Each structure stands twice: as C-alpha cells, then as structure tokens.
Amino acid sequence: MEASRILIGVVGKTNVGKSTFFAAATETVVEIANRPFVTIKANVGVSYVRKRCVHVSLGLPKCDARNSICMEGERFIPVKMMDVAGLVPGAHEGRGLGNRFLDDLRQADVLLLVVDASGATDPEGVPVKPGSYDPVEEVREILVEIDEWMYSIVSRDWSKFARTVDTSGVLNVPGAIAQRLSGLSIRKQHVVEALEVTGLSDKKLSSWTSDELRNFMATLRRIAKPIVIVANKVDVPIAEENVGRLREAYPDYPVVPASAAAELLLRRLSKKGVIKYIPGDSSYTVIDESALDEKSRRLLAIVDRVLEKWGSTGVQQAINKAVFDVLDHIVVYPVEDPNKFTDKEGRILPDALLVPRGTTVRELAYMIHTDLGRTFLYAINAKTKQRIGESYVLQDDDVVKIVAAAK
Known part of the structure; x- marks a missing residue:
C-alpha cells in the first residue's frame, strides 16, 4: 500500500533548533519492519502524524498496523520531512546556502517555520543573550525571503x-x-x-x-506553501511572552509552542527503555531509575516544567497541525473483508492512508492502484455495511472495501 506523499519542509535560521526539531520528529520510537521511504536523502527523514486508531472506536482488541505504527491505540502514520538548509538575510539572492534552501523548498507541501521564541539568535543565526532579538521580526524576515x-x-x-x-x-x-x-x-x-x-x-x-x-x-x-510557525525553545522563560506576541502579530498562521530539545530527550530515553513515552503525550513514566544519570535528571526536570506549562513538547502537535489542519487531510482504512476489517492475509486494519478531505472513494481506488480505480465497481462502508458509489466523499476514519471488476 503506497504511503502518503506529503512532504513537510522544516525551515528557519541556523541555531534556532531547526535541526533539533528535525532530529526529534524523525527519531523513531518503534521501528516498522517494512519501513516506508526506503531511499532517504541525508536531509530527508520519516516523521509521523498521530491519531486515535479506528480499531478503538470499533471495539476491536487490536489492529495489525503494516504501513504505520499503533501504540496503545494511537496510530502513527508516516510522512516525509525535509530539513531545509538554514536561512540568512539575502538568501533569495543566493547568500549563504540560499540557493540550496530554495531548491529544496520547491518540493514541500507545507512548511514548519521554526523560530527561536527565546530571542537568543540574531538575524545571522549567531547566539546572543535571550531576549536580544525579536522572534516576530525573525518570522517577517523569513517570509520576505521566501x-x-x-x-x-x-x-x-x-x-x-x-x-x-x-x-x-x-x-x-x-x-x-x-x-x-x-x-x-x-x-x-x-x-x-x-x-x-x-x-x-x-x-x-x-x-x-x-x-x-x-x-x-x-x-x-500562502496558498500553495502554507506555514505553521513553531515557536521553539519554550523551555526558556522569556519565550512565553513571545509566543503570545507571535500569535498576535501573525493571526493567519498557526503558532505552536515547542521545545524540540525536550522532545528529542524523551524520544531517545524512550528508545533506550529508560522511560515510557508516546510522542505527543503530556507525560512520561520512568521505567529504569538506575539508568538516569545526574545530567539526565536535570534535563528531565526542565522537560517536566515544559509539559506542565504547555501540555506537550509541541513537536508532535506541530506535525499534526500541518497535516490535519493546514493541509486538511483525513485518515481512511482500506480493507478486503468489511465484516472482519481485514486484508487478504487476515491482518486487521493493516493500512492507514492520509488523503485530502473531499476525496471520493473512486479517487481512493486510483491512489491505491491505477487498475483498481480503472475497474472500480462500487465500495462497501465497513462500518455501516452499506454499498456506496464512486462519488461517495470519504469521511475521517472511514473503513472501506473497494470492489472492482475482474480482469
């Protein structure tokens, strides 16, 4: 089953935590056996949107996720993410790595604009004292460059x-x-x-x-390359005020408070089995106290303050905001057996597909395979067991069986 073709571009100046955000977002907590996007360029990775798996609302004890991950009823569906070269003023004229940045930007469907909400980097990306530079101006400069x-x-x-x-x-x-x-x-x-x-x-x-x-x-x-502003470094106290200022200055852009460093720490400790953490959660559980050294304890204390104040690290929320809200995609589950919700091999809800809202069931058939779309006859809504025609507009969390003519 083909995975989503959505490509999220992560953009911003250097030293604002852009690369940390990318690393955190693409740090896989659980490996997929048949991992999508096998050929990945050095600056492109796999991230995931998070959504409650439909097996929960269907009352099923589990699913057999194949093209995605299901963790405690939360479905993680892969999308591509690109870490675009850092911007400097004059990038559109080729200054710095401007040419590389802009060439990469061509491919992105949506942009996560990472800014230093603590105001601790100047226009050239040089670290300065927190509060020395205005993140509102930082956003303006980047928008001008693009x-x-x-x-x-x-x-x-x-x-x-x-x-x-x-x-x-x-x-x-x-x-x-x-x-x-x-x-x-x-x-x-x-x-x-x-x-x-x-x-x-x-x-x-x-x-x-x-x-x-x-x-x-x-x-x-604004229409073709929509932007979500990621107000990074909210672990620094001065950032809280700047998050409010960013929202006031850019009311047409979603602004997501984030601490990429906190998310990266949580994901890496989770991967080592030191803590239990599901990306996007508002808390974590320490599993192995003995594995926490003094430095890790100090860092987790900072993470705790972030989670208490903001409810999450913001990394997963920014990805979800980009795909579900800005790009307006939904999740659908194609199956072969509409009664058991399984594929040909008996796997329960193996594939979760991201599609634009407004997609018809016939268009879904073409997305799965050209021949399936060409020979489409009708579909069955597995939830209601009703037969649906080619013009049926898919709804979020629909489970459908597509019936096609035999070759």
Missing part, C-alpha cells in the same frame, strides 16, 4: 510570457501559470484561488504591474 524568491522565479521573462498568453487566446490562464510554476509543486487550483483573492482573474497578464505580480506571488505562496 516571497522574494518566488517572485524572482516568476518575474524572469514575465513580460514575454504574459504577452504570449494574452495574444495566443489561451482560455486556461490559470493552467498556463501553473505550468510555468510546475517546478514549485504549484497546482492549477492554487493559481485559481490566488487570482480570485488578488482580484486579478479578469485582468490581462501583460497589464499586471510589478506590485500586482509581487502581491500575486505572495498570495500564491
């Missing part, structure tokens, strides 16, 4: 492109723009929405001013 980069891509030969579209009588203008920007993983529906928001739908491309083009691309970025 927007200017996207503008620089589309503005090259824009006049020539615009005249060609206007004079050729192309009716599908959004399609033409999407094709021009296909390297940015921008789809036609993104362009349509951006044209409507900016009020440029009925205006000839060749008549757009540079300000209109810049505004269009900034709007398109």
